[in-house]
Amino acid sequence: MRVDFDRIKERMTALWDHEILDRCCVSVVYEEQAEKEAIDAFPASDEDRMKYWTDPEIVLKRNRRHMEHTYYAGDAFPLVSLNLGPAGHAGFVKNMKWSYEPSTIWFTPFMRDELMPEKILFDRQSFLFQKTLEHARYFCRECRGEYMVSMPDLAGNLDVLAALRGSQELLVDFLTEDEDTIRDCLTRIQGMWEAGLEETYKIVKECDQGGSTIGWLRTWAPGFHGQMQCDISVMFSNDIYERYTRPELEAQSRFLDYPLYHFDGMEQIRHLDTLLSIEELGMIQWTSVVGQPSPLTFMDQLKKIQEKGKGLVLLLKPEEIEPAMQQLSSRGLFILAEAESREEADEIVRVVEKNTRE
Known part of the structure; x- marks a missing residue:
């Protein structure tokens, strides 16, 4: 349509x-609804699950099928949702571990023993940062004025810190840790948030007719x-x-x-x-x-x-x-x-x- x-x-x-x-x-x-559920069916094998989320050709094909039936x-x-998981800039942190489920991404905290700002390092070569830009380029290259491409789901620096630290541990940190230590963590995460959004916007704005869109909204x-x-x-x-x-x-x-x-x-x-x-x-x-x-x-x-x-x-x-x-x-x-x-x-x-x- x-x-x-x-x-x-x-x-x-x-x-x-x-x-x-x-x-x-x-x-x-x-x-x-039946058509939507068929399109979104989540594969059984780990390899196919990874492709479901991260192979841009497969993701675009799924989005196109949704558009055809909407x-x-x-x-x-019509839009293509650039969605590699909520609070996705947690995946830009060096050594972060994660896995995909049907509707979300799960991050594995790696600072449960101690809150250490120096461990929060922006890895520009990380799989999820590079995939974010790869998806943006691919979706825009295939666009031909038929749809818009959303901004990535990068939001919530404290939500990201909870993913790195563990939610329960972070809540305790608010009562026991030095404020400057927590602020140092958030400053490092903010840099990743800015880079992810700014670099994506440079790619998608032409496809989005000079603007940008939040896909799920x-x-x-x-x-x-x-x-x-x-x-x-x-x-x-x-x-x-x-x-x-x-x-x-x-x-x-x-x-x-x-x-x-x-x-x-x-x-x-x-x-x-x-x-x-x-x-x-x-x-x-x-x-x-x-x-x-x-x-x-x-x-x-x-x-x-x-x-x-x-x-x-x-x-x-x-x-x-x-x-x-x-x-x-x-x-x-x-x-x-x-x-x-x-x-x-x-x-x-x-x-x-x-x-x-x-």
């Missing part, structure tokens, strides 16, 4: 400027766009968040042209005021993780995000869209939805058109 990239870019540029062209931004996709409505567009921005997060912060206080996460997010928000924060569930509400005080942060994506209530339950917090001038990305069920839009401004609002038919996808866009408001 062909989409109007030019019009989508206009709407999404307006989204970042908190303006409305003709309606609120909404990305709706429909893909038959109906795009509203501001949805289906966002697009007319420049250097990336995701930030601190998922491990659901397990610690706002005092620790202020001490270690705020400096990271401030630096990353300055580094990116269009920074977005992945807000991972209601346990992060205690950090919301910190997030909203970061001037350069442009957008917050609210996630209600498995077992948590609908985002509509947290309408006071969603309104607060908008009142502080931040954009808001919400993944909603079709029946949640109208009540959400009746309470929120359409300025800076981006709605993601998945439909069960083409007809429902088109109807969702009509609902958004009807309910768009200041």
